[in-house]
Each structure stands twice: as structure tokens, then as C-alpha cells.
Amino acid sequence: MKTFNITIAGGGSTFTPGIILMLLDYLDEFPIDTIKLYDNDGDRQKTIADACAILLKERAPEVRLLASTNPEEAFTNVDFVMAHIRVGKYAMRELDEKIPLKHRVVGQETCGPGGIAYGMRSIPGVLELVDYMEKYSPDAWMLNYSNPAAIVAEATRKLRPNSKILNICDMPIGIEELIAKNLGLSSRKEMEVDYYGLNHFGWWTDIRDKEGNSLMPDVIKHVSQHGYATDGTSELEQQESWNSTLKKARDVQALDPKTVPNTYLKYYLYPDYEVAHSNKEFTRANEVMEGREKFVFGECQAIIDKGTAKETKLVIDEHASYIVDLAKAIAFNTKERMLMIVENNGAIKNFDPTAMVEIPCIVGSNGPEKLVVGEIPRFQKSLMEQQVGVEKLVVEAFEEGSYQKLWQAITLSKTVPSAKVAKDILDDLIEANKAFWPALK
Ligand SMILES: NC(=O)c1ccc[n+]([C@@H]2O[C@H](COP(=O)([O-])OP(=O)(O)OC[C@H]3O[C@@H](n4cnc5c(N)ncnc54)[C@H](O)[C@@H]3O)[C@@H](O)[C@H]2O)c1
Ligand SMILES: O=P(O)(O)OC[C@H]1O[C@H](O[C@H]2[C@H](O)[C@@H](O)[C@@H](O)O[C@@H]2CO)[C@H](O)[C@@H](O)[C@@H]1O
Numbered sequence: 001m002k003t004f005n006i007t008i009a010g011g012g013s014t015f016t017p018g019i020i021l022m023l024l025d026y027l028d029e030f031p032i033d034t035i036k037l038y039d040n041d042g043d044r045q046k047t048i049a050d051a052c053a054i055l056l057k058e059r060a061p062e063v064r065l066l067a068s069t070n071p072e073e074a075f076t077n078v079d080f081v082m083a084h085i086r087v088g089k090y091a092m093r094e095l096d097e098k099i100p101l102k103h104r105v106v107g108q109e110t111c112g113p114g115g116i117a118y119g120m121r122s123i124p125g126v127l128e129l130v131d132y133m134e135k136y137s138p139d140a141w142m143l144n145y146s147n148p149a150a151i152v153a154e155a156t157r158k159l160r161p162n163s164k165i166l167n168i169c170d171m172p173i174g175i176e177e178l179i180a181k182n183l184g185l186s187s188r189k190e191m192e193v194d195y196y197g198l199n200h201f202g203w204w205t206d207i208r209d210k211e212g213n214s215l216m217p218d219v220i221k222h223v224s225q226h227g228y229a230t231d232g233t234s235e236l237e238q239q240e241s242w243n244s245t246l247k248k249a250r251d252v253q254a255l256d257p258k259t260v261p262n263t264y265l266k267y268y269l270y271p272d273y274e275v276a277h278s279n280k281e282f283t284r285a286n287e288v289m290e291g292r293e294k295f296v297f298g299e300c301q302a303i304i305d306k307g308t309a310k311e312t313k314l315v316i317d318e319h320a321s322y323i324v325d326l327a328k329a330i331a332f333n334t335k336e337r338m339l340m341i342v343e344n345n346g347a348i349k350n351f352d353p354t355a356m357v358e359i360p361c362i363v364g365s366n367g368p369e370k371l372v373v374g375e376i377p378r379f380q381k382s383l384m385e386q387q388v389g390v391e392k393l394v395v396e397a398f399e400e401g402s403y404q405k406l407w408q409a410i411t412l413s414k415t416v417p418s419a420k421v422a423k424d425i426l427d428d429l430i431e432a433n434k435a436f437w438p439a440l441k
């Protein structure tokens with residue numbers, strides 16, 4: 001069986017050890033020769049890389065690991081680039097969240113003005129990765145889950161139209177695991193789903209078992225009463241902010257009782273509630289820095305200090321196995337049905353053909369083939385049109401260096417109450433993002 005070479009771009013990510021452990025778990029199905037880590041912060045990456053080297057030596061000595069900040073070394077002779085960069089790291093995420101909140105607007109990593117600010121930073125970072133991949137491994141595919149995925153996907157559609165980049169998100173998968181748990185199924189893989197929307201902005205319209213029986217009445221009943229809460233034992237429910245997000249899906253679902261929603265729609269449909277329940281001094285970025293980041297880097301340092309990973313508490317990121325499923329679909333033409341962020345091009349009949357939508361696709365060696373969604377209702381269509389307008393304006397603002405278009409984008413976001421507030425937020429964001437954004441005229 002062919003063995004694959006993989007680059008993980010954003011090697012210093014908190015998700016890298018979990019993804020590497022996940023890749024090791026799937027070696028029988030997806031054999032790996034070399035994993036390369038690439039990051040533009042060599043020090044941050046070194047802690048992760050040194051710990052992963054020890055871990056690999058103990059658990060899969062046949063897999064080679066290389067860490068580099070040199071694009072040529074990192075991107076040469078690879079089959080897949082798995083990209084999870086965070087341009088500006090958590091320090092900038094904190095500002096993305098706190099600046100809008102200061103103006104009493106939702107402060108979130110991928111939604112509203114915070115997501116727009118992050119998008120303006122991510123676009124050049126991801127385009128640079130695409131260019132490295134095309135220069136040094138022109139046949140490779142990039143599996144990108146760097147956020148904000150909606151804006152990044154629109155940017156790559158427009159600015160790198162022929163690149164082999166697949167944009168994906170784990171949120172529907174995470175929610176489907178909770179739905180499966182509530183249905184008493186062993187995993188989401190026992191279900192087949194119909195879903196449409198934009199990234200972090202979509203709806204399930206049907207969920208069936210493998211015999212084709214709709215499970216939707218039971219799913220709707222549960223979500224309309226409890227949101228996506230389970231018996232409280234799921235990993236996400238251990239974190240208070242995720243716990244409330246999962247429960248709030250109940251109020252989002254009430255707006256369209258025939259479907260069940262993506263959790264992040266709460267930021268657009270209940271922004272006043274979200275602002276009222278946010279701590280302006282301690283946001284999700286602070287939680288993640290004190291939680292996941294400290295834990296992952298602490299465990300990696302402990303592995304390095306002890307010289308062994310035998311007692312590590314780092315665990316496999318099993319839910320991220322969709323990334324291997326996607327790589328396998330491309331490598332072995334498995335024709336797996338997966339939700340992907342793709343150019344609409346008629347799949348949603350009554351929607352902008354150039355919009356990047358999140359819909360079921362059949363994925364094979366030539367990439368995703370879209371399944372037909374058909375016509376969508378006016379409520380969803382109108383919300384999506386507004387949000388696609390935001391995402392397209394951000395990419396145009398980046399391309400043209402346009403202050404006016406970025407102001408329009410923030411004004412158009414359903415999370416923002418007025419053009420005045422949008423301008424105040426934008427001016428603060430420009431100041432904070434001087435080191436990252438192009439100059440705006
Ligand atoms: N799409 C999804 O469903 C999904 C799920 C989870 C995480 N993510 C995304 O994965 C990314 C990583 O998240 P994290 O919390 O682990 O962040 P992190 O800050 O721990 O890691 C990101 C890494 O990217 C590096 N980096 C930044 N800019 C870079 C550039 N231009 N080139 C190379 N490396 C660069 C940083 O130095 C850092 O080591 C984020 O974009 C996050 O939003 C996406
Ligand atoms: O606030 P963070 O950094 O913990 O998470 C933000 C990300 O949230 C989503 O990913 C979730 C996923 O939905 C859930 O099922 C579980 O697996 O945890 C993930 C995060 O740890 C979202 O899809 C990402 O785009 C966000 O970056």
C-alpha cells in the first residue's frame with residue numbers, strides 16, 4: 001500500500017498532538033511515511049515537535065517526523081497539507097472578542113466583527129500556504145480547517161480558483177456525535193444527514209439511519225427541549241461556555257421547528273442575549289489560554305522532561321478522524337459522503353451560484369461532487385444572503401485595501417446594530433491589527 005507524506009501547517013497548534021495521535025490510530029487504513037510540521041513560530045512549534053518525536057518513537061517508530069520553519073523543506077514531496085494556522089495567535093483572538101464587546105456587540109472568534117478581523121488576518125496566511133504547496137508539491141491537496149473557514153473559503157475561491165484546497169469544519173460532526181449519543185447510536189457514522197447553509201451557519205433538514213428511516217422526529221423533539229445537551233458526560237459539556245452554547249440551540253431551533261440548527265446561529269439570532277451573558281474581561285480566548293493551551297503545552301513539556309510519553313494525558317482527537325476520512329476519500333477514491341464548504345454553483349437552486357456553501361458532497365479522487373439541495377425557504381435564504389454579503393465584502397476589502405468595504409461588511413453583519421457602531425469597532429480593529437492587515441484606504 002502506498003505510504004503518504006503529510007505536512008501539518010500550524011505545527012505549533014494546540015490541536016497538533018491530538019491530530020498526530022489520531023493519524024497513528026488510522027495507520028492501517030492510511031499509512032504514513034513522514035509527518036512534517038510547519039509553523040512560522042519556531043519556538044512554539046519546537047515544544048510540540050519535540051514531544052511528538054518522543055511519542056512517535058514509542059508508538060510508531062516507522063513514521064518519520066520533521067519540524068521546520070523553512071517552507072521549501074516543509075512543503076517539498078508531500079501528498080497532503082493539513083492546515084490549521086491561527087494568524088495572530090490567541091493574543092489577537094482575545095482582541096477579536098474583546099473589541100466588539102467593548103461596543104456591546106458579540107465578541108466571537110468566527111462570527112461578527114471578531115470573525116471579520118480574524119478573516120482579514122487569515123486570508124494572506126492561508127494564501128501563502130497554498131502558494132508554498134503549489135510551488136513545492138504541485139500535486140498535493142490542502143485540507144484546510146484554519147478559521148474563519150467561511151471567509152478563507154471565499155478568499156481561496158476568488159483568489160486561488162484553481163488550487164487544490166478543500167475547506168472543512170468539525171462543528172457539524174461534533175454536533176452529530178451529540179445527536180447520535182442522544183439517539184442511543186454508537187456514532188454519527190450510523191446516520192446519513194441532509195444539511196445546508198454556510199460555515200457555522202446551517203441547518204439539518206433530515207437525519208436518517210442507514211436503512212433510510214428518518215430519525216428527525218426524535219432529533220427535533222430532543223433539540224426543541226434540551227438543545228444539544230446530552231446526559232452531561234460529553235467532553236464539550238465539561239466546558240461551561242460550550243455547555244451553554246449547546247443548550248441555547250433550543251431557542252435557535254424554535255425559529256424553524258422543522259429543522260435543527262448549527263449552534264453558532266445563536267450569535268446572529270440572539271446577539272443581545274449573547275452580549276448580556278458575556279464577560280468582557282474574560283472571554284473564550286482567556287478560557288482556551290488557561291485551559292487547552294496550558295494543558296497541551298504543559299503535557300508536551302512533561303514528555304520532553306521525562307523523555308517518555310508513556311504516562312501522558314494527551315489524548316487522540318478521535319472526532320477529527322473526518323480529516324483522515326477526507327484524505328482517504330481523495331487518496332483511495334472512497335466516494336464518502338461528507339459535508340464540505342464548496343462553491344454553490346446551483347446545488348442550492350435559489351441561491352447565489354458563487355457563494356461558498358456547506359452541503360453534503362461525495363468525495364473521490366477528483367475532489368468533492370456536490371449533491372443537489374434544491375430550493376431553500378425564505379427565512380434561511382435571507383439570512384444566508386446577508387451573511388454571504390458580509391463574507392464577500394471582507395474578501396473584496398482585503399483585495400482592494402478598502403476601508404469602505406470593510407465598514408460595509410461590519411455594518412451588514414446581523415450582529416451589529418448600526419453603521420456608527422460598525423465604524424467605531426472598525427477603527428479599533430484597524431489599530432489592533434496594524435501588524436497583520438493590509439493598509440486600508
Ligand atoms: N474548522 C474547524 O472546524 C476548526 C476546528 C478547530 C480548530 N480550528 C482552527 O485551527 C486553527 C488552530 O487553532 P488553535 O486553537 O490550535 O491555535 P494555535 O494558536 O494553538 O495554533 C495555531 C498555530 O498557527 C501558527 N501560525 C500562525 N500564523 C501562521 C502562518 N502564517 N504560517 C504558519 N503558521 C502560522 C501559530 O504560530 C500557531 O502555532 C485555528 O484557525 C482554529 O480556528 C478549526
Ligand atoms: O473555542 P475553541 O477554540 O475551543 O473552539 C472553537 C472551535 O469550535 C468548533 O469546533 C469544536 C467542535 O464543534 C466540537 O464538536 C468539538 O470537537 O470541539 C471543537 C473545538 O475544540 C468549530 O468548528 C471551530 O471552527 C472553532 O475553531
Ligand SMILES: [Mn+2]
Nearest residue numbers: 149169170171
Ligand atoms: Mn468550524
